[in-house]
Amino acid sequence: AQSVTQLDSQVPVFEEAPVELRCNYSSSVSVYLFWYVQYPNQGLQLLLKYLSGSTLVKGINGFEAEFNKSQTSFHLRKPSVHISDTAEYFCAVMNTGFQKLVFGTGTRLLVSP
């Protein structure tokens, strides 16, 4: 079974500052990794995903994430955040057998002027 840990429930940051949202996972088999963003009262939008290949993955809205197998991490980063990035961010893992997505508890990113 897989599990995902997002240690930070909330991350406050000023506009134009860099941000990193942490995600660690646990799995005994190979996995695919995803980051989703959820704006208030909306569904989830895929930000980026790691399936294989380059460990640095670039996504939409200027976000990127790096897969680190030795540290079992998949941290999300953005060099300069905007007010509009305020949202809930979910890290998720799925084994390569195409079974269900397992979500972390989410990190609320709060961007202030």
Place this chain on the structure above:
Amino acid sequence: GAVVSQHPSRVICKSGTSVKIECRSLDFQATTMFWYRQFPKQSLMLMATSNEGSKATYEQGVEKDKFLINHASLTLSTLTVTSAHPEDSSFYICSAREALQETQYFGPGTRLLVL
């Protein structure tokens, strides 16, 4: 591409009535659809997985007779909350995935309020 819609976006019903929520993949064929429930300020809880033409597989603790799922076509799945009670009030989100693809695409969610 990869758009998933849900209808209705919001529904209010009386206790004891049944409510049907539709989930549609608009531009791809969804061989697998998933239904999630999300409580305020919490993560998504998977309720069930449905494959087109097959019975849904429910997660432990989810009552299959209360949450009826139908996936009769490659673009439509429905979730019916039968005999709804106030404790069923929640945000229900569906997702869809193509055959042999890794990514799930999510609908915008349905807010259910049972009075």
